[in-house]
Amino acid sequence: MLDQLIDALRCLPGVGQKSAQRMAYHLLERNREGGLRLSGALAEAIERIGHCELCRDFSEEKLCVTCASSSRERHLLCAVESPADRLVIEQATGYRGLYFVLQGRLSPLDGIGPRELGLDLLATRLAQDEIRELIIATNPTVEGEATAHYLAQLARQFQVQPSRLAHGVPLGGELEYVDRGTLAHAFGSRTDAGL
Template sequence: MSGSRLFDDLVDALRVLPGVGAKSAMRMALHVLERDRERGAKLAKALALAIERVGHCKRCRNLSEEDVCNLCLSGARDSSLLCVVEGPQDLFAIEQATGFRGRYFVLHGRLSPIDGLGPNELGMPLLTERLDEGDVRELIIATNATVEGEVTAHYLSQMAVNRQIQATRLAHGVPLGGELEFVDRTTLAHAFGGRMPVER
């Protein structure tokens, strides 16, 4: 307790952010109130507007303040390539790190019955509609290499195979520049099991 109910409420509200504990939240609150109120007010306004106006694209389920996002509206994108990701953060990572010019579909999770996440919660009916349109030639499965991610990848690959669409999976394994002795066992086993012939 700080002696200020509003300060305590601010600290408590900041703790909703991932990785922010009580001490970090208190430091953030103190910084905003004691050193940078103007930018704190700007942050509050941006947060309120985003919460009010940002929803999901009706076509790909990415974050968007419009019914259809800019990536889906872009005529420069290749509609024959559809990359399925678990969340918007994965889409952002691919956009920043690669030259991918296809389209996306965002699941907002992965199949996990224990968490109540089935095909309907992940938007599979909408994805089915996308695949049935006939434009997609390759479904790029970019789910994470977790047990649930692999189950989701298998489900997606079956959806593609049933429609004679090529299904591809992002490669997982030893990172470039990595040394085998420092790679964790799961990654090494996955890389070893997914080995490919050396081109001559």
């Protein structure tokens, strides 16, 4: 029973045998109430949370709050890899447009192609909706860049303007500690000082 719990806890990302064991002991010894609440929350969330039909973000309803809102600008669409990315953009920027959550990135070796990222749905939206700009906010990794490239081509097919997040030196960072790739990119893409 205890072994089964420890084994089940290992399905959590970043949790190995030792951590799972510690978690199981902690819940059983110090927080059975929290453990029961977690068990209930898990079962309920898994049963009731699905995907928004428009943006593929997690949602209990057919449409998520953002897609259902009448106050968002419907000609702007921002494509992100994950709900977490969507959340930080929503929190950090004043963006008032809509989102499209890929729930992953193109990764042929892992069997993740355009279909798995819902790009057929995205194509339909680009074709039918009044979208004028697709802001591509995938991660600056190799796979994220490949996905961005693919998305940009898709946008152009439907006469939608693709755009990317600016890359460069992070604000508040010190040049000395910025990685070489970023520094080279920032140097090459230098802009008018405007001072």
